[in-house]
Amino acid sequence: MKNDLNKTKGQFAIELKELSKKNKEFERNLQVANQQLKLSQQKLSATEKQLRTVSIELLTSDKRFHKYFEQNLIGMTITSVNKEWIEINDAICEMLGYSKEELEKMTWVELTYADDLDADISQFNKMLAHEIEAYTVEKRFIHKDGHIVYTAVSMNAYYNSKFAYLFKQLTRSDFSMLEAVV
Structure with a gap:
């Protein structure tokens, strides 16, 4: 034991x-x-x-x-990659003659003067393909009452993890003297 x-x-x-x-x-x-x-x-x-x-x-x-x-000093919008208006300031509405609600149901393509559309879309597509970061073009829009609005448009793209959104500035150019000559 x-x-x-x-x-x-x-x-x-x-x-x-x-x-x-x-x-x-x-x-x-x-x-x-x-x-x-x-x-x-x-x-x-x-x-x-x-x-x-x-x-x-x-x-x-x-x-x-x-x-x-x-501030509405110049027309400014945020648009989608599908060319839809996402945000619109009052200066754009005044410039184009449409309310925000009306513009939100349209694309900027619908309001672009036909002869200016190809050049704008070409630059737009280059930006979406990351070939360029931004672009500026002189282009015409069709006002709600039918007259032409001459503008200089600057477009910049911003991307996040989900999608791209585009910031567009429109400044009205005074080409009224040229318009009278043409």
Whole structure:
């Protein structure tokens, strides 16, 4: 019996030593995991701070853009890749004689003077194919009452992960003297 007790005591000592060894290994792994967690938390905190900064900058930029957009100093629109009007300022409505609601049901192609359409669409397609970043053309639109509106159009493309949207500026050009000669 004493022999069995010594055997059990010896096995217990071996198991205790083994458990102690595993415990130390577990503690080392836990320390490494804690250090990695701290580093990850620091990176996350830095990323979160950057995201907040970028969000504030984006919001400020967006507000500034919309203020400029709504000042109606020049005609400005945002159009889709399908040539639909997405956003329209009042200067465009005044220039073309349509309400926002009417323009939202149309495309800019429908209002472009036929002789100017091919050149505009050619540039537009190059921009969508990323061959050019922007373009400016002089083109004519047909006003709601039928007269021709002479404009200079600048188009810029902006892309996000889901789709492209296009920012279009129209400035009315005063070609009335040329119009009278022609």
